[in-house]
Amino acid sequence: xxxxxxxxxxxxQPGGSLRLSCAASGxxxxxxxxxxxxxxxxxxxxxxxxINSGGSTISYADSVKDRFIISRDNAKNSxxxxxxxxxxxxxxxxxxxxxxxxxxxxxxxxxxxxxxST
Amino acid sequence: xxxLTQPPSVAVSPGQTGSITCSGDRLDNKYVAWYQQRPGQSPxxxxxxxxxxxxxxxxxxxxxxxxxxxxxxxxxxxALDEADYYCQTWDTNMVFGGxxxxxxx
Numbered sequence: 001x002x003x004x005x006x007x008x009x010x011x012x013q014p015g016g017s018l019r020l021s022c023a024a025s026g027x028x029x030x031x032x033x034x035x036x037x038x039x040x041x042x043x044x045x046x047x048x049x050x051i052n053s054g055g056s057t058i059s060y061a062d063s064v065k066d067r068f069i070i071s072r073d074n075a076k077n078s079x080x081x082x083x084x085x086x087x088x089x090x091x092x093x094x095x096x097x098x099x100x101x102x103x104x105x106x107x108x109x110x111x112x113x114x115x116x117s118t
Numbered sequence: 119x120x121x122l123t124q125p126p127s128v129a130v131s132p133g134q135t136g137s138i139t140c141s142g143d144r145l146d147n148k149y150v151a152w153y154q155q156r157p158g159q160s161p162x163x164x165x166x167x168x169x170x171x172x173x174x175x176x177x178x179x180x181x182x183x184x185x186x187x188x189x190x191x192x193x194x195x196x197a198l199d200e201a202d203y204y205c206q207t208w209d210t211n212m213v214f215g216g217x218x219x220x221x222x223x
Contacts, residue, residue: 035212045153045161045204047212059211062119095160103208104151106172108160 002026002107004096009112012086016116022079022096022109030054030074033102036081038092039111046092049081052102064090086116120209122216129221130195138218140188140205148207150188152181155217156201164203165190197222 008020020036036049048061049070058070069082079096093111100106123141130136140150150168153161163172165181168188178193192199200222205215 037212037214044202044217045155045206045214047214050212061211101166103149103212104163104166104206105153105161106163106166108162110160 002098004098004107004109006094006096006109006112009094009114011115011117012083013118014086014088014116016086018083018086018114020081020083020094020096020112020114022081024077024079024096024098027098027107029077029098032098032100032106034070034072034079035097035099035105036068036070036079037095037097037105037108038090038114039095040089040092043092050102051079083114086114088116090114091116120207120213122205122207122213124203124205124215124218126216127219127221129223130192132195132197132222134195136192136195136199136220138190138192138203138205138220140190140215141186142188142207142213143186145186145188145207146183148209150181150183151206152179152188152190153204153206154199154201155204156198161204192220195220195222 003025005023067085071080095111096109097105098107152165155161168183169181
């Protein structure tokens with residue numbers, strides 16, 4: 001059974017940092033492209049970051065570029081999101097998502113809540 | 119940046135056929151996927167590459183694309199289909215539509 005389990009969501013102050021992790025199991029992680037997608041309270045889905053299966057290609061949404069860093073460790077079947085210079089509008093549920101193709105998501109995690117507030 | 123436009127809400131009667139549209143510039147040149155998100159749950163892939171269904175997705179969910187519009191059609195709509203539905207494509211990056219709330223009335 002495919003599982004994506006996110007960790008690390010928490011309450012953070014504006015300007016602070018958080019690191020999210022995603023543990024993958026039930027599929028060959030190193031063969032899959034990975035994304036982070038977030039959903040602000042009551043809002044729609046927003047793609048924020050992509051890393052290809054080998055880790056050599058990375059892209060970001062403009063809203064998080066230069067603040068967030070996506071990475072992966074294929075030996076540990078894990079995906080990460082380093083979130084720096086957090087803003088109030090970064091408050092959202094963050095989903096780890098995988099796809100055999102770059103162009104869609106096959107599997108989603110259960111999400112982890114990040115709240116940025118004073 | 120590329121944009122996908124969906125109607126905010128669609129209503130359908132139980133047992134009837136409902137459709138949700140997704141519009142984008144030259145969308146027929148891109149693959150479209152559709153996701154269902156029930157309240158409090160993670161999204162689930164319903165359709166990929168415009169019309170293909172992953173294993174386990176009921177046949178009453180179908181997808182099509184023509185011109186600038188992709189369509190998700192739900193036949194024999196059931197109460198459990200009440201959810202938010204998102205279209206998605208890939209331009210230079212992944213792009214989601216704003217979502218459509220399907221009400222089964």
